[in-house]
Amino acid sequence: xAIAAQQRSSGTGRYVGVYVCLLVLAALQFVIAYQNIDAxxxxxxxxVVALVEAVLAVMFFMHLWAEKRGFLWFVAVFTIFVLxxxxxxxxxxxxxxxxxAPFSSYSK
Amino acid sequence: xxQADLTMQGHSAGLLAGTPFSMPTKKxxxxxxxxxxxxxxxxxxxxYGFLRNGTPNWPRPFHSITNVALMxxxxxTSSLTMMFGVQAAKAGDxxxxxxxxxxTAAAGIVFAxxxxxxxxxxxxxxxxxxxxxxxxxxFGASFFSITGxxxxxxxxxxxxxxxxxxxxxxGRYNADDxxxxxxxxxxxxxxxxxxxPLVYLLNLSH
Numbered sequence: 157x158a159i160a161a162q163q164r165s166s167g168t169g170r171y172v173g174v175y176v177c178l179l180v181l182a183a184l185q186f187v188i189a190y191q192n193i194d195a196x197x198x199x200x201x202x203x204v205v206a207l208v209e210a211v212l213a214v215m216f217f218m219h220l221w222a223e224k225r226g227f228l229w230f231v232a233v234f235t236i237f238v239l240x241x242x243x244x245x246x247x248x249x250x251x252x253x254x255x256x257a258p259f260s261s262y263s264k
Numbered sequence: 265x266x267q268a269d270l271t272m273q274g275h276s277a278g279l280l281a282g283t284p285f286s287m288p289t290k291k292x293x294x295x296x297x298x299x300x301x302x303x304x305x306x307x308x309x310x311x312y313g314f315l316r317n318g319t320p321n322w323p324r325p326f327h328s329i330t331n332v333a334l335m336x337x338x339x340x341t342s343s344l345t346m347m348f349g350v351q352a353a354k355a356g357d358x359x360x361x362x363x364x365x366x367x368t369a370a371a372g373i374v375f376a377x378x379x380x381x382x383x384x385x386x387x388x389x390x391x392x393x394x395x396x397x398x399x400x401x402x403f404g405a406s407f408f409s410i411t412g413x414x415x416x417x418x419x420x421x422x423x424x425x426x427x428x429x430x431x432x433x434x435g436r437y438n439a440d441d442x443x444x445x446x447x448x449x450x451x452x453x454x455x456x457x458x459x460x461p462l463v464y465l466l467n468l469s470h
Contacts, residue, residue, distance in 0.1 A: 167351055175344040182336050182457070186329055189465035202461035209457045217343055217450045227285040231299060238303055242310045252318030 174216045181209045294444045298451045301417075305455050308413060309462055312406045316466075323398030324469040325386070332464045335378050336456065342371035343453040350446045353432065353439035361442055365429040368449065372422040379415050383408075403467075410463055417452045425449065 188201045215221040220228055284292060316322050326332075349364030390397045391404050428445050431437040 168348070171344060171347045171351075175340065175347075178340050178343075178457075179337070182340065182460070185461050185465060186333060189329070189461070189468050190470075195466065199461075199466060202465060203458075206457045206461055210454050213343070213450055213454045213457070217347060217453075218447050223287070224285050227287065227295075230285070231295065235299055235302055239306050242306055245310075245314055246317070249314040249318040 170216065174212055177212055178209055181205050181212075288440060290440065291444050291447070294447050298447060301451065305410075305413070305458070308410050309458060312410055312462065315402050315406060319400050319402060321399040322467070323396060323400065323403045324467045325389070325391070325396070325398050325403075326464055326468050329464070329468065331378060331382050332460060335375055335382075336460055338371050338375045338378070339453050339456050342368045342375070343450050345371060346446045346449045349429075350439075350443045353442040356439075358433065361439070362429050362433045365425055365432070365442060365445075369422050369425040369429070372418050372425065372449075376415060376418050376422065379411065379418075383411070407463060410459060414452070414455055414459055417455070421445075421449050421452050 185202050185205050188198060188205070191198065191201075193201075220231060283289060287295075345364050346368045349361050349368060352358075352360030352364055386407075391407075393404050393408055395401045396404050424445055428437055428441055432439075432442055
């Protein structure tokens with residue numbers, strides 16, 4: 157019983173630690189938003205912070221770290237592969253800046 | 265022990281041995297749903313980024329970060345309270361698990377109300393799905409789609425939290441069900457970590 161209570165207490169400490177890290181990282185995103193840097197740099201910095209937040213949440217809050225290694229690899233490989241394949245269109249997006257995206261003038 | 269019991273035991277052991285990653289099927293199903301939902305949100309966010317990058321007159325309508333910061337703190341805190349709920353359920357503390365899960369649901373309701381308040385403020389300023397006073401009409405469509413999809417997830421999560429907590433309290437659900445619902449709630453929190461910088465912070469008017 158005492159061991160269970162001790163385990164629960166140490167688990168609580170870890171969760172609070174992860175929570176504080178997530179709060180700090182979220183605050184960092186807000187700080188980055190007010191930095192005097194260009195949009196692409198801002199985007200990169202914010203995404204790096206968001207990725208660190210996501211890894212913390214998935215590993216410790218969602219307990220992926222405690223699952224079997226095979227499952228961890230299954231989730232990571234499939235998710236990262238699909239997310240990477242979604243990035244193929246960015247060059248076309250930059251090309252659109254010349255004439256604007258379809259329907260982009262449809263305002264008011 | 266009867267032959268039927270032996271047969272059932274053997275069958276059950278066989279079923280467990282056949283479970284992928286030796287994980288309860290309900291939990292595996294939730295993980296598969298989360299992976300699929302990640303693709304849905306990622307597709308929305310990539311499409312949004314595609315349009316934002318390709319549109320020169322993209323609006324920057326957000327003057328204050330107070331509301332979105334408050335929403336972020338509430339959602340992150342709700343993830344912590346959900347963790348406490350799962351922990352209590354695993355320890356067999358039924359009252360504690362129920363209390364923490366309901367606190368999580370309450371945080372979700374506050375988050376949803378703040379979200380709706382923000383939407384109403386933007387609508388008051390003249391923003392709709394197809395037009396807004398600041399620039400391209402695509403902004404309203406993408407903003408309402410992404411935040412609306414997230415708000416739908418939060419609303420469904422709140423309903424599920426209340427339903428599962430009640431059934432857990434009544435003894436119809438067990439600690440695993442609280443844990444599986446916790447996975448969903450953390451995922452909703454995780455998505456918000458990407459929505460905030462992309463949809464709000466990159467569109468701040470300095």
